Amino acid sequence: xxxxxxxxxxxxxxxxxxxxxxxxxxxxxxxxxxxxxxxxxxxxxxxxxxxxxxxxxxxxxxxxxxxxxxxxxxxxxxxxxxxxxxxxxxxxxxxxxxxxxxxxxxxxxxxxxxxxxxxxxxxxxxxxxxxxxxxxxxxxxxxxxxxxxxxxxxxxxxxxxxxxxx
Amino acid sequence: xxxxxxxxxxxxxxxxxxxxxxxxxxxxxxxxxxxxxxxxxxxxxxxxxxxxxxxxxxxxxxxxxxxxxxxxxxxxxxxxxxxxxxxxxxxxxxxxxxxxxxxxxxxxx
Numbered sequence: 001x002x003x004x005x006x007x008x009x010x011x012x013x014x015x016x017x018x019x020x021x022x023x024x025x026x027x028x029x030x031x032x033x034x035x036x037x038x039x040x041x042x043x044x045x046x047x048x049x050x051x052x053x054x055x056x057x058x059x060x061x062x063x064x065x066x067x068x069x070x071x072x073x074x075x076x077x078x079x080x081x082x083x084x085x086x087x088x089x090x091x092x093x094x095x096x097x098x099x100x101x102x103x104x105x106x107x108x109x110x111x112x113x114x115x116x117x118x119x120x121x122x123x124x125x126x127x128x129x130x131x132x133x134x135x136x137x138x139x140x141x142x143x144x145x146x147x148x149x150x151x152x153x154x155x156x157x158x159x160x161x162x163x164x165x166x
Numbered sequence: 167x168x169x170x171x172x173x174x175x176x177x178x179x180x181x182x183x184x185x186x187x188x189x190x191x192x193x194x195x196x197x198x199x200x201x202x203x204x205x206x207x208x209x210x211x212x213x214x215x216x217x218x219x220x221x222x223x224x225x226x227x228x229x230x231x232x233x234x235x236x237x238x239x240x241x242x243x244x245x246x247x248x249x250x251x252x253x254x255x256x257x258x259x260x261x262x263x264x265x266x267x268x269x270x271x272x273x274x275x
Contacts, residue, residue, distance in 0.1 A: 031194035131226040
């Protein structure tokens with residue numbers, strides 16, 4: 001039987017023994033890409049053994065950050081976004097799910113994460129502005145923003161206990 | 167995961183409407199929810215009920231859309247009621263500290 005030339009076994013010798021791995025993606029900042037990112041988050045959080053609620057919180061943070069980049073950094077216009085999600089289990093204190101988002105927007109984010117985290121809701125006159133960053137700060141263990149000459153780099157870190165699932 | 171959002175409008179009486187929402191409410195789909203809700207924000211409406219039983223995921227764009235319903239209720243004296251929140255959706259309302267601001271019923275509509 002002749003092998004189908006279009007279907008080949010692909011081996012990744014360096015990764016075979018790594019059940020954690022990482023997933024990278026480069027995309028345009030179309031709003032429907034949030035669903036692709038959520039799929040990746042679902043896979044990676046399952047590998048960490050996170051609960052569904054924890055997984056949803058990671059998805060919320062990634063969704064909100066991507067939405068901020070699309071609507072504020074790129075102002076709704078097309079723009080390149082790079083996404084990387086990896087699991088780091090090198091620490092003795094437990095594992096970390098590390099998510100990086102990189103944009104090439106001409107404007108740098110100039111807000112303050114501490115202010116976003118501590119923003120209080122006016123119960124009499126609730127206003128949704130800034131809610132996305134507040135949600136991000138509420139669910140991450142660490143959130144870092146770095147201004148770059150040609151854009152922004154964001155890192156979200158979620159800690160988890162125990163070994164990853166394979 | 168559901169990339170499409172569906173909204174079914176059910177007029178319960180002249181002044182009460184139920185909007186049954188299914189899918190994920192994200193930056194991509196929340197304009198659809200807003201498009202369905204906005205025409206309901208009229209002075210003649212007394213009660214708007216939003217059934218979220220079919221919503222598995224909601225981000226701040228969805229909450230922002232629902233806040234408009236809250237503002238309508240405050241302005242007109244009407245009722246804006248949410249029901250059927252999944253554990254994940256309820257968690258987002260709690261994280262945003264808005265779970266006590268909205269009128270949320272635990273039983274499905």
